[in-house]
Amino acid sequence: MRYIFLYLLCLPGTHGILNAQNLVENNSFETITICPNSFGSSGPSIAPPWVAPTIGTPDIYNTCATNWIVGVPLNFFGDQVPVTGDGYVGFYCKILDTEYREYIQAPFNEPLIAGDWYYIGFYVSLADNYCAVEHIGAYISVDPPGGAFTTNINVTPQLETNNGYLSDTENWVLISGCYQAEGGENYITIGNFQPDSDSPIDATCGGGLSYYFCDDVMVLAGGLEGNFTLDLGDPVTACFSYEIDPGIPGYTYTWENGSHDPTLVVTESGTYTLSISSDCYYSEDSIEVIILGNAPPVDVGPDEITICNGDVYTITLDPDLSEYTWQDGSNSSTYEISTAGVYTVTLDDGCSISSDQITINVFDPISPFLFDDEIIFCTDESVDFDFDPAWGNFLWQDGNTSSSYSITTEGIYALTITNVCGVISDEVLITELSFPDVELGPHDQDICYGDFFDLMVDPSFGDVLWQDNSTESNYTVTGGGLYAVTISNQCGEASDEVFFTEVNVPSIYLGPEEQTICEGDLIEFDFDPDIGAFLWQNGSTQSFYEINAPGIYSLEVTNACGTSNAQIEVSVLDPPSVFLGADTTLCLGELLLLSPNSSGSSYQWQDNSNAEQFLVSTSGIYAVTVSNFCGNAIDSISIDYFTSLSFPDLGPDISLCPGEQLTLSPNTNYPNYIWSDLSTEDALVVTNAGTYHVLVYNDCQALSDTVIVTINDSPPVVDLPAQVTLCQNDTILFDAAISGVTYLWHDGSVNQQLEVTNPGIYSVTVSNACGTDRDTVMVIDGGPAPMVSLGMDTSLCPGETILLMPSNADVDAWLWQDGSTQPSFSISGAGQYTVEVSNSCGSSYDTINATVLPPIPILDIGLDTSLCPGESVVLNISTPDVDILWSDGSTGPSFITSGEGFFFASITNSCGSSFDTMEVVLLPDIPPLNLGPDQSLC
Numbered sequence: 001m002r003y004i005f006l007y008l009l010c011l012p013g014t015h016g017i018l019n020a021q022n023l024v025e026n027n028s029f030e031t032i033t034i035c036p037n038s039f040g041s042s043g044p045s046i047a048p049p050w051v052a053p054t055i056g057t058p059d060i061y062n063t064c065a066t067n068w069i070v071g072v073p074l075n076f077f078g079d080q081v082p083v084t085g086d087g088y089v090g091f092y093c094k095i096l097d098t099e100y101r102e103y104i105q106a107p108f109n110e111p112l113i114a115g116d117w118y119y120i121g122f123y124v125s126l127a128d129n130y131c132a133v134e135h136i137g138a139y140i141s142v143d144p145p146g147g148a149f150t151t152n153i154n155v156t157p158q159l160e161t162n163n164g165y166l167s168d169t170e171n172w173v174l175i176s177g178c179y180q181a182e183g184g185e186n187y188i189t190i191g192n193f194q195p196d197s198d199s200p201i202d203a204t205c206g207g208g209l210s211y212y213f214c215d216d217v218m219v220l221a222g223g224l225e226g227n228f229t230l231d232l233g234d235p236v237t238a239c240f241s242y243e244i245d246p247g248i249p250g251y252t253y254t255w256e257n258g259s260h261d262p263t264l265v266v267t268e269s270g271t272y273t274l275s276i277s278s279d280c281y282y283s284e285d286s287i288e289v290i291i292l293g294n295a296p297p298v299d300v301g302p303d304e305i306t307i308c309n310g311d312v313y314t315i316t317l318d319p320d321l322s323e324y325t326w327q328d329g330s331n332s333s334t335y336e337i338s339t340a341g342v343y344t345v346t347l348d349d350g351c352s353i354s355s356d357q358i359t360i361n362v363f364d365p366i367s368p369f370l371f372d373d374e375i376i377f378c379t380d381e382s383v384d385f386d387f388d389p390a391w392g393n394f395l396w397q398d399g400n401t402s403s404s405y406s407i408t409t410e411g412i413y414a415l416t417i418t419n420v421c422g423v424i425s426d427e428v429l430i431t432e433l434s435f436p437d438v439e440l441g442p443h444d445q446d447i448c449y450g451d452f453f454d455l456m457v458d459p460s461f462g463d464v465l466w467q468d469n470s471t472e473s474n475y476t477v478t479g480g481g482l483y484a485v486t487i488s489n490q491c492g493e494a495s496d497e498v499f500f501t502e503v504n505v506p507s508i509y510l511g512p513e514e515q516t517i518c519e520g521d522l523i524e525f526d527f528d529p530d531i532g533a534f535l536w537q538n539g540s541t542q543s544f545y546e547i548n549a550p551g552i553y554s555l556e557v558t559n560a561c562g563t564s565n566a567q568i569e570v571s572v573l574d575p576p577s578v579f580l581g582a583d584t585t586l587c588l589g590e591l592l593l594l595s596p597n598s599s600g601s602s603y604q605w606q607d608n609s610n611a612e613q614f615l616v617s618t619s620g621i622y623a624v625t626v627s628n629f630c631g632n633a634i635d636s637i638s639i640d641y642f643t644s645l646s647f648p649d650l651g652p653d654i655s656l657c658p659g660e661q662l663t664l665s666p667n668t669n670y671p672n673y674i675w676s677d678l679s680t681e682d683a684l685v686v687t688n689a690g691t692y693h694v695l696v697y698n699d700c701q702a703l704s705d706t707v708i709v710t711i712n713d714s715p716p717v718v719d720l721p722a723q724v725t726l727c728q729n730d731t732i733l734f735d736a737a738i739s740g741v742t743y744l745w746h747d748g749s750v751n752q753q754l755e756v757t758n759p760g761i762y763s764v765t766v767s768n769a770c771g772t773d774r775d776t777v778m779v780i781d782g783g784p785a786p787m788v789s790l791g792m793d794t795s796l797c798p799g800e801t802i803l804l805m806p807s808n809a810d811v812d813a814w815l816w817q818d819g820s821t822q823p824s825f826s827i828s829g830a831g832q833y834t835v836e837v838s839n840s841c842g843s844s845y846d847t848i849n850a851t852v853l854p855p856i857p858i859l860d861i862g863l864d865t866s867l868c869p870g871e872s873v874v875l876n877i878s879t880p881d882v883d884i885l886w887s888d889g890s891t892g893p894s895f896i897t898s899g900e901g902f903f904f905a906s907i908t909n910s911c912g913s914s915f916d917t918m919e920v921v922l923l924p925d926i927p928p929l930n931l932g933p934d935q936s937l938c
Contacts, residue, residue: 021220021221022218022219022220023108023109023110023112023118023219023220023221024106024108024109024188024217024218024219025049025106025109026047026048026049026050026106027216027217027218028082028083028084028085028087028088028215028216028217029047029050029060029061029062029085029087029088029089029215030047030084030085030086030087031047031048032046032047032060032062032064032087033046033047033048034046035062035064035065035066036059036060036061036062036064036065036066036067036070037065037066037067037070038067038069038070039057039059039069039070039076040052040057040058040059040060041057042054042055042056042057045058045060045089045104046060047060047087047089049106049107050089050104050105050106051104051105051106052102052103052104052105053103053105053144053145053146053147053153053189054101054102054103054146054147054148054149054150054153055148055149055150056091056092056100056101056102056103056150057102058089058090058091058102058103058104059089059090059091060087060089061075061087061088061089061090061213062086062087063086063087064086069917072086072087072088076904077090077127077128077130077211077213078127078128078129078130078169078213079128080125080127080169080213082215083123083172083215083216084215084216087215088213088214088215089104089213089214089215090127090211090212090213090214091103091104091191091211091212091214092209092210092211093133093136093191093192093199093210093211093212094131094133094192094196094199094201094209094210095208095209095210095885095889096201096207096208096209096889097208097891098150098883098885098908099150099151099152099195099196100150100151101150101151101152101153101191101192102191103146103153103189103190103191104189104190104191104214105144105145105146105187105188105189105190106187106188106217107144107186107187108185108186108187108188108219111183111184111185111186112140112181112182112183112184112185112186113181113183114181114182114183114184115180115181115183116180116181116221117178117179117180117181118178118179118180118181118219118220118221119176119177119178119179119218119219119220120138120140120158120159120176120177120178120179120188120218120219121174121175121176121177121216121217121218121220122138122174122175122176122190122214122215122216122217122218123172123173123174123175123214123215123216124136124166124172124173124175124212124213124214125168125169125170125171125172125173125212125213126166126167126168126169126210126211126212127169127211127212127213128169129207130205130207130209130210130211131201131202131205131206131207131208131209131210131889132165132166132167132201132202132205132210133165133166133192133199133200133201133202133210134161134162134164134165134166134199134200135160135161135162135192135193135194135198135199136160136161136166136175136190136191136192136212137157137158137159137160137161137175137190137191137192137193138157138158138159138160138175138188138189138190139153139155139156139157139158139188139189139190139193140158140159140179140181140185140187140188140219141155141185141186141187141189142184142185142186142187143186143187144187144189145187145189146189151195152192152193152194152195152196152199153189153191153193154193154195155193156193157193158179159175159176159177159179160193161175165202166212167202167205172215176218188217188219190214190217192210207888207889208889208890208891209887209888209889230246230248230274230275230276230283230284230285231285232244232246232274232285232286232287233287234287235287235288235289235290236287236288236289236290237289237290237292238289238290238291238292239291239292239293239351239352240267240291240292240293240351240352241265241266241267241291242265242266242289242291243263243264243265244263244264244265244266244272244274244287244289245262245263246262246263246274246276248276249262251276252276253274253275253276254274254275254276255272255273255274256272256273256274266289266291267291268291269289269290269291270288270289271286271287271288271289272286272287272289273285273286274286292351293351293352297347297354297356298317298324298345298346298347298354298355298356299356300315300317300343300345300356300357300358301315301358302358303357303358303359304358304359304360304361305358305359305360305361306360306361306362306363306420307338307360307361307362307363307420308362308363308420308421309362309363309364309421310338311338311362312336312337312338313336313337313338313360314334314335314336314337315334315335315336315337315343315345315358316333316334317333317334317345317347318333319333323347323348324345324346324347325345325346325348326343326344326345327342327343327344327345337360338362339360339362340360340361340362341359341360342357342358342359342360343357343358343359343360344356344357345357361390363392363419363420363421364421366391366392366417366418366419366421366422366423366424371415371426371427371428372428373428373429374428374429374430374431375428375429375430375431376431376432376433376490377407377410377430377431377432377433378432378433378434378435378490378491378492379432379433379434379435379491380435381408381491382406382407382408383406383407383430384404384405384406384407385404385405385406385407385415386403386404387403387404387417388403389403391403391417391419392417392418392419392420392421393417393418393419394415394416394417395415395416395417395418396413396414396415397412397413397414397415397427407430409430409432410430410431410432411429411430412427412428412429412430413427413428413430414426414427414428415427433489433490433491434461434491435491435492435494436461436462436487436488436489436491436492436493436494437458437461437487437494438457438458438461438485438486438487438494438495438496439496440455440457440483440485440496440497440498441455441498442498443497443498443499444498444499444501445498445499445500445501446500446501446502446503446560447477447479447480447500447501447502447503448502448503448504448560448561449502449503449504449561452476452477452478453476453477453500454474454475454476454477455474455475455476455477455483455485455498456473456474456475457473457485457487458473458487459473459487461487461489461494462487462488462489462493463487463488463489464485464486464487465485465486465487465488466483466484466485467482467483467484467485467497477500479500479502480500480501480502481499481500482497482498482499483497483498483499483500484496484497484498485497503559503560503561504561504562505559505561505562505563505564506531506532506557506558506559506561506562506563506564507564508527508531508555508557508564508565508566509566510525510553510555510566510567510568511523511568512568513567513568513569514568514569514571515568515569515570515571516570516571516572516573516629517547517548517570517571517572517573518572518573518574518575518629518630518631519572519573519574519575519630520548521548521630522546522547522548523546523547523548523570524544524545524546524547525544525545525546525555526543526544527543527544527557528543529543531557531559532557532558532559532563533557533558533559534555534556534557535555535556535557535558536553536554536555537552537553537554537555547570548572549570549572550570550571550572551569551570552567552568552569552570553567553568553569553570554566554567555567573628573629573630574630575628575630575631575632575633576598576601576626576627576628576630576631576632576633577598577626577633578596578597578598578624578626578633578634578635579596579597579635580594580596580622580623580624580635580636580637581594581637582637583637583638583639583640584637584638584639584640585639585640585641585642585699586616586639586640586641586642587641587642587699587700588641588642588700590641591615591616591617592615592616592639593613593614593615593616594613594614594615594616594622594624594637595612595613596612596613596624596626596635598626598633601627601628601629602626602627602628603624603625603626604624604625604627605622605623605624606621606622606623606624606636616639618639618641619639619640619641620638620639621636621637621638621639622636622637622639623635623636623637624636642698642699642700642701644701645670645696645697645698645701645702645703646668646703647703647705648666648667648668648670648694648696648703648704648705649666649667649668649705650664650665650666650692650693650694650705650706650707651664651667651707652707653707653708653709653710654707654709654710655709655710655711655712656686656687656689656709656710656711656712656769657711657712657713657714657715657768657769657770657771658711658713658769658770659687659769660687660768660769660770661685661686661687661769662685662686662687662709663683663684663685663686664683664684664685664686664692664694664707665682665683665684666682666694666696666705669682670682670696670697670698671696671697671698672696672697672698673694673695673696674694674695674697675692675693675694675695676691676692676693676694686709688709688711689709689710689711690708690709691706691707691708691709692706692707692708692709693705693706693707712770713770714770714771715768715770715771715772715773716738716740716741716766716767716768716770716771716772716773717738717773718736718738718764718765718766718773718774718775719775720734720736720762720764720775720776720777721777722777722778723777723778723779723780724777724778724779724780725779725780725782725840725841726756726757726758726759726779726780726781726782727782727783727784727785727840727841727842728781728782728783728784728785728841729784730757730782730841731755731756731757732755732756732757732779733753733754733755733756734753734754734756734762734764734777735752735753736752736753736764736766737752738752738766740768741766741767741768742766742767742768743764743765743766744764744765744767745762745763745764745765746761746762746763746764756779758779759779759780759781760778760779761776761777761778761779762776762777762779763775763776763777782839782840782841783810783839783840783841784809784810784841785810785839785841785842785843785844786808786809786810786811786812786837786838786839786841786842786843786844787808787809787810787811787837787844788806788807788808788811788835788837788844788845788846789806789807789808789846790804790806790833790835790846790847790848791806791807791848792848793848793849793850793851794848794849794850794851795850795851795852795853795910796827796828796829796830796850796851796852796853797852797853797855797910797911797912798852798853798854798855798911799828800828801826801827801828802826802827802828802850803824803825803826804824804825804826804827804833804835804848805823805824806823806824806835806846808823808837810839810841811823811837811838811839812837812838812839812840813837813838813839814835814836814837815835815836815837815838816833816834816835817832817833817834817835827850829850829852830850830851830852831849831850832847832848832849832850833847833848833849833850834846834847853881853909853910853911854880854881854909854911855911855912856882856907856908856909856911856912856913856914857879857907857914858914859877859879859905859906859907859914859915859916860916861875861876861877861903861905861916861917861918862875862918863918864918864919864920864921865918865919865920865921866920866921866922866923867898867900867920867921867922867923868922868923868925869922869923869925870898871898872896872897872898873896873897873898873920874894874895874896875894875895875896875897875903875905875918876893876894876895877893877894877905877907878893879907881909882907882908882909883907883908883909884905884906884907885905885906885907885908886903886904886905887903887904887905897920899920899922900919900920900921900922901919901920903917903918903919903920904916904917904918
């Protein structure tokens with residue numbers, strides 16, 4: 001669908017520009033069936049063919065109204081004259097918090113033709129003291145939209161305002177545009193199509209109601225009257241460039257170069273063509289443009305020229321370009337220069353002015369220059385010359401032609417300078433001088449106490465100065481300290497220093513001459529490795545030494561100043577050991593003497609006693625700690641006493657099937673066993689009838705038990721149900737419930753029980769030495785348990801009937817609270833309603849509560865009334881459980897007014913709405929009573 005362009009024009013008389021067929025009959029609401037005397041209603045209106053497409057109630061206004069509330073120009077909603085004729089229509093565009101809309105709708109007198117363009121337009125004006133909205137539009141459709149609702153019609157209008165709040169209450173606002181039909185459209189619907197969430201209300205007005213008047217609806221075949229003519233004007237002449245501006249906004253532009261900009265800037269002469277269009281308009285025109293001012297700028301050549309004193313420099317320009325003006329006011333195209341200065345010329349070609357200038361330098365003969373006879377420089381430095389390059393051309397002895405020259409090696413250097421005015425030369429001797437150098441040797445040195453040492457430097461590098469201000473080249477060191485020297489010449493100075501440490505004969509100490517250590521201990525020596533050379537008794541030369549064995553150890557340390565010796569003797573002592581023996585068990589009343597058998601110097605038992613032995617008479621853990629110089633030794637032993645044995649139990653006498661075997665075993669573990677066949681295992685396998693006994697014993701006690709075994713040949717019997725029903729998600733556990741047999745189910749499992757989760761046929765075989773039996777059970781599918789839901793609790797209006805149709809699944813039978821068994825149930829009153837559903841796998845139920853809403857009462861806010869000046873009237877609504885709306889948009893139960901006028905209120909609930917109005921008239925003030933002046937009577 002092709003959408004329209006939107007225009008908003010605040011021009012009450014612009015309808016006169018239209019002169020095409022209007023497809024909307026009674027477009028200005030002049031033709032009415034009766035003069036209006038009340039507000040409108042839903043459905044057909046009194047201005048056919050206009051209708052209200054929803055149950056919203058737009059209103060028809062006319063000068064012939066018999067009730068002023070729908071009069072023209074003054075009515076209940078404001079004061080407005082029609083655009084044309086005697087009438088117009090009004091409708092609500094929003095009521096705050098109620099999602100309420102009103103629309104007007106009419107058919108065309110013929111369907112729209114596909115591809116044709118139509119002009120769509122209508123006028124609106126905001127009612128006095130009401131609030132503006134942003135969106136009012138028109139929807140063009142094949143079928144008429146609408147229905148039994150008061151909310152917005154959920155369609156997208158082809159024409160809709162989008163330029164802010166429509167807040168003009170004085171003038172009519174034209175909403176218009178062009179529309180290209182899809183074909184077959186036959187209806188126009190006008191109103192606010194946006195939901196409350198996308199339809200803000202102007203917050204500055206202070207209310208919650210939005211009401212608009214509407215007049216002169218237009219759907220014109222062929223669009224607006226005629227096409228306008230584009231006029232770009234007469235030919236123009238301009239310098240450099242020209243901007244062509246048609247000055248007609250709001251159209252599509254197409255220039256001959258393909259540009260769609262609203263203007264075109266040209267820089268060359270020529271004829272330029274423009275076409276402009278909209279969906280309803282087209283026009284084309286051309287303009288001739290002549291561009292001047294393209295002459296090249298004036299150019300006098302190089303920016304700077306040098307001539308010799310007495311020479312002449314001539315500048316020649318194009319004499320045909322126009323008039324030149326030099327800095328001295330002359331106008332010739334040829335100019336001669338013989339003196340230094342800045343010379344400027346200007347060219348004016350009628351559209352632009354250009355200038356250029358030249359600087360003339362005049363040279364005199366070169367001034368003579370002289371080098372020094374000799375220049376001395378230091379090694380790693382240079383001698384640098386930097387002459388003014390304007391003197392002329394430079395030539396050094398090595399062919400270098402730079403005005404700057406750097407010298408880093410000694411020798412004879414020459415320079416010749418030449419310019420147009422002369423030549424001059426000179427030369428210089430360059431001599432190199434070395435930087436001083438000094439080296440005293442290692443920075444850190446040793447000197448024995450009482451010795452001396454000579455330091456020497458080369459005096460040829462320059463002047464010598466020692467730390468004590470002496471200046472000799474040799475210096476004698478006689479003790480420790482810092483010694484420094486500096487040598488300087490004209491290239492700089494160099495320094496060095498050395499620190500002498502006064503050293504004595506080394507001193508060492510190994511500790512006491514005799515020492516004792518424990519087995520595994522170490523004696524460690526770690527001397528400063530710088531005190532001299534080390535030599536141990538075993539030939540080691542390390543400053544670090546460890547001793548962990550007995551023996552005699554010696555050390556000799558030597559440095560440049562002497563030797564020192566030391567010696568020690570080391571003994572090694574073993575730590576104590578102890579063993580109390582293995583853990584043991586005693587008979588009741590037996591004693592045990594514990595003896596550590598250790599050479600320790602002290603003992604401590606678990607009870608803190610210190611004897612070398614300990615007598616045990618009860619169960620427990622016994623421990624002893626033995627100590628000497630090198631440490632402690634600990635051992636413990638666990639002593640248990642045999643407890644009394646419980647009597648063995650082989651169970652009751654038992655009968656076996658032929659070939660069956662039985663394993664006899666007491667019910668408790670014992671230390672030792674002797675069976676009737678003298679075997680000593682903890683169990684006995686029996687296959688024959690007879691009397692069997694077992695003897696159990698330990699080191700302190702013996703007990704026995706006997707069982708009699710007989711032979712019986714009766715086979716086992718298994719009995720499963722013939723058929724079982726399995727409901728969805730349930731589990732059945734089958735149990736063969738026979739002891740002393742082996743089991744084999746159909747799936748190979750051998751347990752006494754079988755868990756079943758799927759329908760099918762299941763079997764089990766039971767066997768023992770006496771025989772075998774087999775049985776089968778069929779598990780059939782019972783399906784899922786039923787499900788039912790009545791939904792949320794509900795409410796009914798008086799006289800309303802609701803059919804409950806629960807959502808359900810897998811239901812075989814229904815049962816309602818009244819005993820009925822149908823899948824649905826009709827309710828027409830308040831109460832609690834319950835349904836139970838069932839099948840072979842169970843039942844389910846649900847309950848719903850129904851309430852009856854009160855009917856909407858007839859609203860009565862009172863009779864019309866009159867007020868004296870200064871009085872006010874309070875209108876009250878006491879109806880419970882309703883939404884209240886007063887004429888000023890307020891929603892409270894009370895309304896107070898002290899002014900005159902028509903006031904209305906509405907109440908609404910889920911079962912409907914009711915409406916009432918009241919007229920308040922102000923009475924004039926009571927005039928003062930004057931009976932005249934006082935009088936006297938005879």
